[in-house]
Amino acid sequence: MKIIDGKETAKAIKKEIALEVGKMIDNDETGPHLAAVLVGDDPASQTYVGAKEKACKEVGMVSSLYKFPQDVTEKEILDIVDYLNSDEEIDGFIVQLPLPEHIDENKVLERINPAKDVDGFHPMNFGRMALNLPAYLPATPYGIIQLLERYKIETKGKNCVVLGRSHIVGSPISILLSRKASPGDATVTVCHSRTKNLKKIASQADILIVAMGQPEFVTAEMVKKGAVVIDVGIHRVPSDETKSGFRLIGDVKYDEVVGKASFITPVPGGVGPMTIVSLLQNTLKAHKKEIYP
Numbered sequence: 001m002k003i004i005d006g007k008e009t010a011k012a013i014k015k016e017i018a019l020e021v022g023k024m025i026d027n028d029e030t031g032p033h034l035a036a037v038l039v040g041d042d043p044a045s046q047t048y049v050g051a052k053e054k055a056c057k058e059v060g061m062v063s064s065l066y067k068f069p070q071d072v073t074e075k076e077i078l079d080i081v082d083y084l085n086s087d088e089e090i091d092g093f094i095v096q097l098p099l100p101e102h103i104d105e106n107k108v109l110e111r112i113n114p115a116k117d118v119d120g121f122h123p124m125n126f127g128r129m130a131l132n133l134p135a136y137l138p139a140t141p142y143g144i145i146q147l148l149e150r151y152k153i154e155t156k157g158k159n160c161v162v163l164g165r166s167h168i169v170g171s172p173i174s175i176l177l178s179r180k181a182s183p184g185d186a187t188v189t190v191c192h193s194r195t196k197n198l199k200k201i202a203s204q205a206d207i208l209i210v211a212m213g214q215p216e217f218v219t220a221e222m223v224k225k226g227a228v229v230i231d232v233g234i235h236r237v238p239s240d241e242t243k244s245g246f247r248l249i250g251d252v253k254y255d256e257v258v259g260k261a262s263f264i265t266p267v268p269g270g271v272g273p274m275t276i277v278s279l280l281q282n283t284l285k286a287h288k289k290e291i292y293p
Helices: 006-026 043-059 074-086 105-111 123-130 139-150 170-178 198-202 272-287
Strands: 033-039 062-068 092-095 159-163 187-191 207-210 228-231 235-238 246-249
Touching: 006 043, 006 139, 006 272, 033 043, 033 074, 033 272, 043 062, 043 272, 062 074, 074 092, 074 105, 092 272, 123 170, 139 170, 139 228, 139 272, 159 170, 159 198, 170 187, 170 207, 187 198
Parallel strands: 033 062, 033 092, 159 187, 159 207, 207 228
Antiparallel strands: 235 246
16 A cells, blocks of 8 residues: 655645746746635635645745635626736636635636636636646646656556546546546546445445545445545544644545555645645646647
């Protein structure tokens, strides 16, 4: 069994990004600029945006934050999206989800200029990804793909099962792994809350990607001996063993599954750090105009 260390992998990629950004600055070029729009006081969203700002600083990128109260109007958010679309100094930006119920997320995401959509959520980027054309890939699936690649985990011809069908993780990673690419060329099954015999299907996977959003959903009986297990979930649960009074767990019952897997991502320190670094990579691509010349 080998632990897939997302923290160390992300650190290595950050060094690669910092080197490239450093060369730009040494040549008196403007470095990449990533902006974020944050609405309300959701702790998880604040943590993510804070980590993004810290990561930008580490690699020499400029980071901007546009913060709004929970009762901001939909028009105000659409106006700031329009402003960021037209600001030539900003290479890419994200609108942190979830948004309050009175704001139409789809309307906001579709308003973003695809060339600045470094989250990869715009229909144009999602469609380009599905067609295997150059696109900004959604950050978490992009991070998973890079972990598989850097750990030299073979996907070609493998039976891959994805638990979860969200537009953020499950759906895009299923597309990426089934594309004619490397990593890719896998036979992919997507399971969800309505899937019959889900446990049996999961137990046949060579590669099991778990993004159900349910704490410790996957147990040892659902994992084939020697399978690769990628745990996307992250949940905060009470704990008497930590100073903070809580600990983080994933969608996989790690202590049970670790003995059966050939490779496994821990929580924390697995997929999570790769999400931030993938966003930085997309921003670098936006600055270099690699996707939309």
